[in-house]
Amino acid sequence: MSLAFMRPVRRDDFDQVLALAKQSGGGMTNLPSDAEALRPRVEFSVESFEANAERPSGEVYMMVLEKDGKVIGTSAVFSAVGLDYGFVNYRINKTVHASKQLKKRIERRLLVPTHDFTGCAEVGTLFLSPDARGGGYGKILSKARYLFIAQHRKLIADPVCAEMRGWRGPNGEQPFWDSLGRLFFDMEFEDADLANSSMGNQMIADLLPRHPIYVALLPKAARDVLGKPHDSALPAFNMLLSEGFAFRGYIDVFDAGPLVDARIDDIKTIRESSIKKVSIGKSDSETQYLISAGRLSTFRVVRSEGTIDGDTITISEEAARALGTKSGDEVRAVKW
Template sequence: MRLRPIKAADLDGLQGLAQQAGVGFTSLPDNREFLAGKIEAAAHAFEERTPVNDRLYFFVLEDDATGELAGCCAIEGQVGHEVPFYNYRLGRLTHASVQLDLHRAIDTLFLSSDHTGDAEVCSLFLRPEYRGEASRALRCGALLSKARWLFIAQFRDRFPEKVLAEMRGVFDDGNRSPFWESLGKHFFPMAFDEADRLTGLGQKSFIGELMPKFPIYTTFMSDEARACIGQVHRHTRPALEMLKKEGMRWEGYIDIFDGGPTVEAYIDDIRAVRRSQLCQVEVSPNVAVTSESRWLAATTRMADFAAAWVGRGPASDGTLALSEDEARRLDVTTGDTLRLLDTQETS
């Protein structure tokens, strides 16, 4: 498997991913014209033809054996500049009556744009066909998730101080969001699917226009909806665990529509950013080929960035031996530089 920047020829494959992602995957709507625009925006970002605060770096996971797209992921350079970035901040109000000796603390939701200017890791999706076998799903999912950190580490000066990730919220077996049913539908005269579609297409101004500006008391919501606050969809749990291991944490912000958590961290505190290292390539036909999912390597060029698993770590002199297949997958030769990460390192 190889992660690389998306290109124009991937439009059909990307739309196929969008169709499989389904409802609730806001950043990947099934709209061909919009997806084509996303690909074009990504091309401009990788060529550094757009301002740093308006860049979308979009990647695809390519199956080396078949050439098909197995998944995708992306990085937004900064959120909230062109289109408002809204979420709810979970807070608490305390009410007390001295005369009656009564005290009550009530959870509240505040409409917020606190993350404006932060980077976002987003759009991570792995096709169901690649989730069946546990070891394969782990390799693919980890490659999609962790390669983004190597990209950020290599081009650190293109990114701000903080990074966030919005996680998909809870849906029941009927693909219904209890959080939306109890809250969102009372303010938006449309179905969840339509609100989600508009948001995915970047049409977010209606959120600020229609949502109440005052705190919302969660006690008015159903028990089922309150239980969804800060919780993730069952398919999103592995992605959340990977982000938590990198140092991202939930600080009380949730999605407007489904109540899923927004996790965040300072970029320089992300484990993969801190622990990745540069090494020089040595290609050899005598290198043993392994399928170990420990060492992740990425190129240091932006326009044709690539990332893949390699079978070993660096030698004591800082060189990294690659098999001919590994070098071909990463499109590197002897003397080139790679950024390397030991994914099993815990400190």
């Protein structure tokens, strides 16, 4: 068995990525399970790696986790979102109503449409095959994105946000969509999500309510899921929080999933990573590191045992081969 490693998605990965998307259960806008919606996303990502951009201009850097020749997971970095149509979210605001005559002061929550994260970077598209769970691979998928950002600072906008899938009931119930989105988009959630994936955010700008909405007017079932992640997204949500991302009251307009954000310099993996020179040999330590090498189309990430001595990290021949490095090359490493 070979080491699992992250690399940029390729055109010939499409069938395997589509199979993963179909396993996701839907609701991942950036990983649609429809072939016609997914194909241009994979194609654009390949083009983004090949473009050698000089600044964040909307590129999408999708990566895959490969093990023994099979793609078992995906994740991505979006250099800057919403540049064409805007990036819309609801912000949960507080408003206060007071009556001196009645001696009453009542606080209420409002859902306010915002473009606060338009132009920011985003991390997303994290999905791991159910067959591969339990081996720390989800953590690799998550942290590899931060090493990519660290290695390509000029290409990634700051801050970075992440949208999580909103909560669904055991039978697929979506109380937020059913009580709000459906009324304005006049379609099923899956159809709206697919349209958003294939056509972009303009449809949201066209059909989303233009005025704030009082949360108190929503059914209790909808109120209860504001900012609540999908059960399957909870581990990823917790990993984001542990990296320094914070939930500040922003939610997805379709399913009310939480949006979290962080400044690049505050992301733990980036802050704790450092540049080392490669020495190939037998490590005398069992300490594991997440190690990245290369730039854009040659970018790779692997988890491996290593020994750090000053500005040098000693790694195995297998790890060096997976990274495409040789002795003397520079890599970025962070303790696992």
